[in-house]
Amino acid sequence: MLNAQPAEARSNADEMQDASARASIAVVPLTIPLLTGPATMSTVVIYADKAQGVAQLSMLVGYGVVIGLATAVCFALAQPIARVLGKTGINIMTRLMGLILTALAVELNVRVAWAAAPMYGVTM
Numbered sequence: 001m002l003n004a005q006p007a008e009a010r011s012n013a014d015e016m017q018d019a020s021a022r023a024s025i026a027v028v029p030l031t032i033p034l035l036t037g038p039a040t041m042s043t044v045v046i047y048a049d050k051a052q053g054v055a056q057l058s059m060l061v062g063y064g065v066v067i068g069l070a071t072a073v074c075f076a077l078a079q080p081i082a083r084v085l086g087k088t089g090i091n092i093m094t095r096l097m098g099l100i101l102t103a104l105a106v107e108l109n110v111r112v113a114w115a116a117a118p119m120y121g122v123t124m
Contacts, residue, residue, distance in 0.1 A: 035071065 051057045
């Protein structure tokens with residue numbers, strides 16, 4: 001991801017032709033878990049449990065609708081944005097997102113190590 005290179009897996013001509021001949025049914029099973037992962041689902045369940053009454057549950061559903069609409073707008077504008085960014089812009093954004101993901105992973109690991117250090121007798 002940081003090098004803006006495609007995945008290592010390669011396809012031969014027969015596989016490419018076979019894939020182009022089939023209708024893609026992979027949209028629903030793959031995008032739902034990617035858009036709403038376990039953390040999102042857990043958060044919704046926790047807030048739904050803590051909701052006190054129909055008004056708060058309605059607000060929770062409203063938040064979901066707003067986020068869903070924002071996601072739909074992003075998906076609808078993906079092609080025009082890609083056209084404006086071009087290949088170089090997309091490569092830059094891919095590298096930037098990879099860098100941000102790496103920074104988040106490092107921060108998470110440092111926080112966990114910092115919190116776990118006293119359990120192992122390490123003082124800082």
